[in-house]
Amino acid sequence: MFTRAIPVLAAALVAATPLTAQDTTINFALDWRFEGPAAPYFLATDNGHFAAEGLTVNVAAGEGSLDAIPKVASGAFPMGFADINSLIRFLDQNPGAPVIAAMMVYDSPPFAIVGRVSQGISGIEDLEGSILGAPPPDGAWAQFPILAAVNDIDVSTITVEPVGFPTREPMLAEGNVDSVTGFNFSAFLSLARLGVPEDDITTILFADHGVALYGNAVIVNTEYAAANPEIVTGALRAIARGVADAAADPAAGAAAVIARNPAGDVELETRRLQLALDANILTDYVVENGMGNIDTDRMATAIEQMRLVYEFQNEPDMSLYFTDAYLPEAEVLMVAPQ
Incomplete structure (x- = not known):
């Protein structure tokens, strides 16, 4: 497991409106459209988990794994959801960009x-x-x-x-x-x-x-997170509870998605959510150890495997890509399949 160390502040990619501890509204950037796997974020709203943390979270649809990363790095969105492999490449190509993964969601990539x-x-x-x-x-x-x-x-x-x-x-x-x-x-x-x-x-x-890569994670703007650690931890706590709600009742999760995407099909999105839960989120590792964190040995292997498809411009350093500093208490991260 990672040691809990507050990440070093990085210089902003572009100027952004300062975000302060008084802010209780968070804009959250998804990687894709409102489909089944997005259910935890909507359940966190509908079931009051964000409200319990004093937060109002506006979830915005995305256009792919790369979409959320520059949005969060710029500060326009304090938090988002993105493929960590794409994040690693982005940070290699934009050293010092203020964005990092703070909670792993797809322990197994899709x-x-x-x-x-x-x-x-x-x-x-x-x-x-x-x-x-x-x-x-x-x-x-x-x-x-x-x-x-x-x-x-x-x-x-x-x-x-x-x-x-x-x-x-x-x-x-x-x-x-x-x-x-x-x-x-x-x-x-x-x-x-x-x-x-x-x-x-x-x-x-x-x-x-044999592919050791991780999948999508909740990412945060490091400047916002360092200034507002309790807000970020509260948001992650609410999301983890949303994941637990989705696991307990995938049909309700799909219904929450369709409430925001009336053109969708609730039966289809229930199945899509269940597939994601079974294969990507609630892996054996997560069921035993809880969600959100990474195994450092596995991440080291994943980085070495990435070298087969990507030539790093800088020596990779996993502490630049992931931090567990903002994860909530361990019991909140324990999610059991139903």
Whole structure:
């Protein structure tokens, strides 16, 4: 576990309106649209957890894993939700940027390959000699070389078909590719909605095959956090309780999401939330140790694996990427699956 040390203040990327301890309203930047996995933040509002901390939290939708990071680094959003691997690259390219991860949420990242049994993909050993559909900007595709390296996959035998996000699952459903890269809680459901029988769908999670990377975390502006540590800890406490509420009643979590996204489907988002809880949030490690923190040995391995796909400009230092200084009391972080 990390030692609890207040992170060193970093210089601001851009000038931002000062945020003080008197502020009780927090703008929170999500990584993506209002879908099932966002339920904990809305449940923290609906069930009074933010209010109990004296907070009003405005949750804003995002446009991808990179979206929240500059918003939080600029100070426009004191807190947000982002992929820690993207954060590590951002901080390497912007040394001293005032942003850090403060609570891990996706202990297991959602990076996955989703294939069809009828197309010959029953497991990772079937990827060689197959056709893999991959959107060039896809986060899972960006980490695929790590999966290939740690599993001795001969990528020269794989035909990679660049696909767009809107056409990814339809191409797999039509049999034009054998598998696609994507997130486990999205690609699976998209295929099922296209009529592919669920027993014909194979999900290969990177985390199940030697990839040590973490996933998304709550990130904070370090200047705001240092000036307002109790506010940040209170927000994290409320979010952890929102996660516990979502685990206890995923349908209620999905309903909270649909209340903000009426065009959505509550049954679909319930399943999406349950997939995220089962595979990404409530891992064996989290059930045993509680959510929010990281294992330093695993993070060291993850950083070494990142070198396979990214050339660091500066020597990596995990203390720049994650701090447990603002985590609430341990009992709040214990979340049990239902």
